[in-house]
Amino acid sequence: MNSDDLKNFVDTGKSGAEIYALITELFPICRSITGDGFRQTMKMLQQHIPLEIHEVPSGTKVFDWVVPKEWNIKDAYVKNTQGEKVIDFQKSNLHILNYSLPVNKVVPLQELKEHLFILPDHPDWIPYKTAYYKENWGFCLNHNTLMTLEEGDYEVFVDATLEAGSLTYGELYLKGEVADEVLISCHGCHPSLANDNLSGIGLATILAKTLQTVPHRLSYRFVFIPGTIGAITWLSVNETKVDKIKHGLVITGVGDAGTITYKKSRRGDTEIDRAVTHVLKHSGQTYDIIDFYPYGYDERQYCSPGFNLPVGCFMRTPYGQYPEYHTSADNLTFIQPESLSDSFSKLLATLNILENNHTYLNLNPKCEPQLGKRGLYSSIGAYELALLWVLNLSDGSNSLLDIAERSGIEFTAIQAAARLLSTHKLLEHQPISATSSMEESLN
Amino acid sequence: MNSDDLKNFVDTGKSGAEIYALITELFPICRSITGDGFRQTMKMLQQHIPLEIHEVPSGTKVFDWVVPKEWNIKDAYVKNTQGEKVIDFQKSNLHILNYSLPVNKVVPLQELKEHLFILPDHPDWIPYKTAYYKENWGFCLNHNTLMTLEEGDYEVFVDATLEAGSLTYGELYLKGEVADEVLISCHGCHPSLANDNLSGIGLATILAKTLQTVPHRLSYRFVFIPGTIGAITWLSVNETKVDKIKHGLVITGVGDAGTITYKKSRRGDTEIDRAVTHVLKHSGQTYDIIDFYPYGYDERQYCSPGFNLPVGCFMRTPYGQYPEYHTSADNLTFIQPESLSDSFSKLLATLNILENNHTYLNLNPKCEPQLGKRGLYSSIGAYELALLWVLNLSDGSNSLLDIAERSGIEFTAIQAAARLLSTHKLLEHQPISATSSMEESLN
Amino acid sequence: MNSDDLKNFVDTGKSGAEIYALITELFPICRSITGDGFRQTMKMLQQHIPLEIHEVPSGTKVFDWVVPKEWNIKDAYVKNTQGEKVIDFQKSNLHILNYSLPVNKVVPLQELKEHLFILPDHPDWIPYKTAYYKENWGFCLNHNTLMTLEEGDYEVFVDATLEAGSLTYGELYLKGEVADEVLISCHGCHPSLANDNLSGIGLATILAKTLQTVPHRLSYRFVFIPGTIGAITWLSVNETKVDKIKHGLVITGVGDAGTITYKKSRRGDTEIDRAVTHVLKHSGQTYDIIDFYPYGYDERQYCSPGFNLPVGCFMRTPYGQYPEYHTSADNLTFIQPESLSDSFSKLLATLNILENNHTYLNLNPKCEPQLGKRGLYSSIGAYELALLWVLNLSDGSNSLLDIAERSGIEFTAIQAAARLLSTHKLLEHQPISATSSMEESLN
Known part of the structure; x- marks a missing residue:
């Protein structure tokens, strides 16, 4: 099979279903930027692709940052005076403030409320909140539940650890005919959220699996990392390798029903920018191409001035522009195999251009x-x-x-x-x- | 007279009439890419301008092509069983498939039909068809006539020759003060078609005649060639001369009532492109400026990557965009002296810019x-x-x-x-x- | 006080009032391109800023021009046979044709009319006319007055001198941390006209006064000159200094109620062009940015090809685009402190960019x-x-x-x-x- 045919030989409909199945499998795990959830996720991906799993110890200096302590959680709940669990981590891992400190005490409702996060505009949804860099404990819950809490004391229990450990990431290198590399990067630090970013993880995994079966001219490097700190860590640890990266994409939010959005690299006119633009322009579908700006996903790090890599961001509806973003509503019903399939197909068409743009x-x-x-x-x-x-x-x-x-x-x-x-x-x-x-x- | 006044000293109204008269004179001749029709046309132009007539032998290799055998025709007809000529070359030279092989036989209607070309959408018009590079015999006729043909045998007679000979072209060089040249190229291989391209032939001839009477800074080279193979032959024979060409125009279809269309050179920003654009922009009339694309007239050859000459194409309604194109309706009533005059005037204004753009x-x-x-x-x-x-x-x-x-x-x-x-x-x-x-x- | 704060530390509302007061003070003086009116104006500015007053003798060659004779006027009138002053310079200095020759004679109405200038479209307004370079005498008056003049003889009296003297201009250099200069130029040769250009003179004076109180990185050079001949004279006398000018603005017509118009420098993309554009774009107000053209104010001289300085023209409604332009209606009611204040504020914002664009x-x-x-x-x-x-x-x-x-x-x-x-x-x-x-x- 020739790499010329990259775009055509895949049954992207089938791939969409395969990606969706993988996402479903990964969905229940409680991930964070460190810890066993992320580690277990990488191991599950190893059932599909020969991912190398790397561990970078807490305390390692990575540019201006330091690899944080590792966070792990077993259980968490809030009980009312009747002993009923009114908030229960076992029911949804979004209930815990991600990176919450361990706690085990009884507090009155008033004090408890300072540690509760809700979404008044969507009273049925649980928000997703984190406390990576300022130590705190807390719970997230839906507004309706909050409304039912009566005055009185509550037992608060978080069975978590925040200790020296390591930051985990997965990496897969697929050697091609030439050393020029395509970087595919996606973040995997979110717990039970489907679009952001299990969709990216799932799509990248099946893409890697697919590329293993096709001869390809370019080499491919897949990195599965926690957001921000993971990209910074990866760039720090792999600083000498990045000059091989000739094209790159951050892949995220590729399963929702919205149209595709491509955010261009900082340079704005690189081959990857032009290739994605070409594919979208000829797709016959609506799409949105936006200029680089220094906020968003890990393109912020890849496109920082000291690297300025040709890396864009491929997504459907951008973060924050759909109400389900970072809530319990970003679940398995929010994403569709058809959208995943469409995203996959357009990525293959893009790679086909990179492979054959002689x-x-x-x-x-x-x-x-x-x-x-x-x-x-x-x-x-x-x-x-x-x-x-x-x-x-x-x-x-x-x-x-x-x-x-x-x-x-x-x-x-x-x-x-x-x-x-x-x-x-x-x-x-x-x-x-x-x-x-x-x-x-x-x- | 100073070349500064190029645009103003000519009575372009009179020139339009003169061009129209010349076209009328040339109209009846049965031209093709080789043969006596084209040769005779060149001789008639010599009555107006001191054209040099060149002959390039059949079989001469010209880049990837070979100069074809020479085609000549004396007569052609199809007779029905009553001995009536139902198709008669003497009534219109469009009736013969251009480059038709000689034939003299009786065939049933069914077989005859495989060699007939019609235009169902315009049942009164005879189409113009050619068979330069795949040997065949055939006739073109209007659809209404076809409908009258009854079952039975038909006598088919084509008194033509296809033999070693030569390809003919005409050339005129007008020396100016400097060696920098303007190339004016037009094709003359079509039989009785007025706009495509007797209008170009006529206009270029009167333009050359005019320039002979005016001092001009630039040198001018007029080439009257059969389309495609003629341009290829001319470029092959004159390969070492082309670096003198600083500006060029293919002139074609300049007699119809449509607005002027200018197709830019492959480079897209040459002085000729800018000069024509300037003239059209200030004309107060509608016009169309289109980018180069590698199909159309002989600009295809002049703008091939090995030459990449600054040659655009000056026309009114582009080929194929008017129904009369390549039919018997592209006749002397389809073109007007006023349009010819207008085309001529704008070409003079363009040359005035080239002459004086110091x-x-x-x-x-x-x-x-x-x-x-x-x-x-x-x-x-x-x-x-x-x-x-x-x-x-x-x-x-x-x-x-x-x-x-x-x-x-x-x-x-x-x-x-x-x-x-x-x-x-x-x-x-x-x-x-x-x-x-x-x-x-x-x- | 740091130059960073240039834009914010000034109470531009107060400045608008201060500018308006200065304009009011200067309004009655009969200025011209030379003479005591301009000289007196400069002396009045010295009460606000330490202006240096320069005198360039009549007859001095300044590039292609020659500094003209100095014109001074004491009185002028036209009397009818009843001895009534029907036109009286004492009532408005616009009544005299600026640079009018002295005259003292009696002429019939018919001859007088050849020396009268009116505005039929605005019968109440006196036009402003000059005769700098073709010697003549004359009066300007409103159309209604002209209509009342009866046949008969008129005594014409102009007590003016046109003699060797000098051209006067004012200059102020404010040294900054670096030698790079901002040129602020305005013409002051018009008699009782408020917007054109006492508004420019007034604003530039208060701007200079303001900058004296603030530390500034760039050096500033303010020139107060008669239009055209003054700019030419200044450039001729200061030819060796102009390479220090890194940014410049001609300031004129900044007091009317219209939106701001910025005319870009000849280069079109200089820092001053971009700085003004940025300020206007973010102003939330309508504005107009126009390309350079070689007519208008003294930017014509600064942007002549031998200098090609980065100098644009900052104004509100452009010259000639308001009916009051060059008439008695360009008076103190035509300009507003609010507009002056707004112009001042935008100029400070522009200078703030130049000061801090590191x-x-x-x-x-x-x-x-x-x-x-x-x-x-x-x-x-x-x-x-x-x-x-x-x-x-x-x-x-x-x-x-x-x-x-x-x-x-x-x-x-x-x-x-x-x-x-x-x-x-x-x-x-x-x-x-x-x-x-x-x-x-x-x-």
């Missing part, structure tokens, strides 16, 4: 070659026009994506034309860039 | 010169504004066209201002480019 | 620094976003104005973020440009 040389550059005698030309149609565009622009300064952009013809048609012309010896790979890639892969 | 130096660059004491300034008006723009931008980096574009003032007003300021010693020609042109003309 | 270096460029541990980060808001933008773009290639433009955040917020990050040692001044400025100030 620059060719027209071997018969003076006047048009006689296509008719080669059986390549009948009356003019989209097919012949693609041939003529590839011939006309293959002067060594235009890649196939350049040609697709200027002609307005979809990349795959331009790619097919180039392949056909090559077969007829009318076109050849631009030698220089081929050499450069080969040299790089010797490193 | 770069000047303001000799008094610090502050404005005192125009009042030279009688150049009363109250401000368009006239004074042109003077001020020329003075302000003539720092050696802006040509008159640059100034016209930035100021929004028509080129001729800018040109007049520059001339006036030169007379008053406030401006002088930029010396460097003058030298460079002189050097070139010594080559 | 380029910083993120000292922690790899990944984001941990803002939380420094108390700089709670939940994301406009404030945090400004911090993140400054950090992300401070790679040495972006100035604060670049960051403000790209982020869409107002300059002052970006400036505040940079200051805060500097305090926390997360940012430092880009050293190179600092050095370069220091070197320059040693010159």
Whole structure:
């Protein structure tokens, strides 16, 4: 199987179902930026892909930050005077303030309320809240439950530990023909939230699994990390490797029913930016392409000025722009296999461009070659026009994506034309860039 | 007469009539990409301009192509069993499939139909069809006639030859003060079709005739060629000369009533592209400027990547966008002297820009010169504004066209201002480019 | 007081009133391009700022021009046969054709009319007319008065002198920390006209007065000159100094009720152009930014190709676009303290950008620094976003104005973020440009 066919050989409908199944499996786990939840998640991914699991000890200095203590939780509840659990971690891991300190005491309702988080606008939903960097204890609950709490004392119990340990991340490197790398990064630190970001985790896993079965020119590096601190840690630990990254995507929130949003890299005009734009433009669907801004997901770190990597962010509805975001409503019914499938398909189409965006040389550059005698030309149609565009622009300064952009013809048609012309010896790979890639892969 | 006045000294109304008369004269001839029809056409042009007629033997290799056998035809018809000519070449040379093989046989209607070409949507019109590169015989006819043909045998007779001979083209070089050339190219391989492209042939001929009577700074090269194979042959035979071509236009379809369409060169920002754009923008008429694409007329060859010449295509309604295109309805009533005159006028205005697009130096660059004491300034008006723009931008980096574009003032007003300021010693020609042109003309 | 606070420390409402008072004081004087009216105006400004008054003798060659004779006028009138003054200079100095020759004779109405200027469209208004460079005598009057003049002889009396003298201009240099200069230029040659250009004179004077009380990084040069000939004279006399001018504004017509219009410098993308654009864009008010054209005020001279200085023109309604322009209706009721105040405020905001548009270096460029541990980060808001933008773009290639433009955040917020990050040692001044400025100030 040739990498040229990346986009076409996969049954993305089936992949959507496979991603959804994986998300369902991972959903119940209580993840955080450190601890056994994240660790267990990585181990479950190992059933699909040969992920390497890395541990970075608490206290390790990573640029301006320090790897925090490891947080683990077994149980947590609040009991009323009747001994009834009015908030119960066993029912939803969102009930616990993520990174909550252990606690075991009786407090009056008034004091308890200072440690409770609710969403008045959505009285049925539990919010997702964290306390990574300012120590606190607390619970999240739905507003309706809060309304039922009567004055009196409550037993508060959090069986958690916050101790020296390590930060866990997973990494998978798929060697290609050349050393140039595509970075696929997604955060996995959220507990039972489906779209943000089990959808990214699921999609990236199935993407990696798929790429293992296809020859690919480029190398791929998948990183599954806790958000922010995980990206910072990964960049710190792998600082010398990042110059191999020629394209990258942060993948997140790819399972909801919204249209696709692509946030461009800080540079704004890199090949990945252009490739995603091309795919979306030719999708026939609505989409949104937004400029880089220094807030959002881990592209903030990859695009910090000291790295300035060509990494964009691929998502559907952006964070914070759907009410379910960071609440118990971001659950398995909020995401659809169809959306996952659509996201997957567009990512494959994007990778197909990166894999095949070669620059060719027209071997018969003076006047048009006689296509008719080669059986390549009948009356003019989209097919012949693609041939003529590839011939006309293959002067060594235009890649196939350049040609697709200027002609307005979809990349795959331009790619097919180039392949056909090559077969007829009318076109050849631009030698220089081929050499450069080969040299790089010797490193 | 000074080339500065190119645009103004011609009575373009009279020229339109002259072009129309020439087209009328050429209309009956049965032209093809080779043969006596094209040859005779060139000879008729010699009555107007000292055209050199060139012959390139069949079999000559021209880049990826080979000059084809020469085709000549004397007569052709289809007779029914009553001996009546139901299709007769003598009534319209469009009736014969251009490049049809000779044939002399009797065939039943069913077999005959495989060799007949009609236009069901325009049942009165005869289509124009060719078979240059796949040998065949055939006839074109209107749909109504086809409907009258009864079952039975038909005598098919084509008295044509397809033999080693030559491809003919005409060329005229008009030497100017400098060796920099303007290429004017038009195809003349179509039989009785008026707009496509006798209009181009006629206009180019009268343009050449006109330029012979005016001093001109630039040199002009007119080529009258069969489409595609003719351009390829000309480029192959003249490969070493093309670096003198600094501007070029393919002229075609300039007689219909539609608005003017200009298709830019592959480079897209050359002086010819900007000059035509400027003329159309200031014409007060509607127009269409379109980007280069590698299909259409002979700009395909001139703009192939191995040449990439600054050649655009000047036309009115583009090929294929009017129903009369390549049918018997593209006749002498489809074109008008007024349209020819308008096309001619805009081409002269374009050439006027190319002739006079000099770069000047303001000799008094610090502050404005005192125009009042030279009688150049009363109250401000368009006239004074042109003077001020020329003075302000003539720092050696802006040509008159640059100034016209930035100021929004028509080129001729800018040109007049520059001339006036030169007379008053406030401006002088930029010396460097003058030298460079002189050097070139010594080559 | 720090120059950072330029925009905020001034009570611009009070300044508007102060400017208006100064204009009121200057209004009655009969100014011209030379003579005692202009001289007296400069002396009155010396009561506010330590202006240097320069005199350039008549006959001095200044580039293509010559400093004209000095004009002074004591009285002028036209009397009818009854001895009544039907036109009286004492009632309005606009009544005299500015630079009118002395005259003392009796003429019939018919001859008188050849020397009278009126505005038929505005029969109550006196036009403002000049005769600097073609010697003539004449009077301006309102159309209604003209209608009352009966046939008969009129005594015409102009007690004026046109003799060798000098052209006067005022200049004030305010030394800053660096030698880089901001030029503020305004013309003061008009008699009793309020908006054009006492408003400019008044605003520039109070601006200079204000800047004297604030430490400022840049040096400021204020020039108060007669229009055109004054700018030409100043440039001629100060030709060697102009390379210190890094930014400049011609200030005129800043008192009317119209929206602000900024006319860009000839270069079109200089820092002053971008700074004014930024201020207007974030003003929440309507405004108009127009491209440079070589007509208008003294930017014509500053932007002549031999100088090409980064000087734009700051005004409200442009000259000629309000009917009161150059008439007696451009009086003290046509301008408002509120408009003067608004113009002043926007100029201060512009200067604030020029003063503080530094380029910083993120000292922690790899990944984001941990803002939380420094108390700089709670939940994301406009404030945090400004911090993140400054950090992300401070790679040495972006100035604060670049960051403000790209982020869409107002300059002052970006400036505040940079200051805060500097305090926390997360940012430092880009050293190179600092050095370069220091070197320059040693010159």
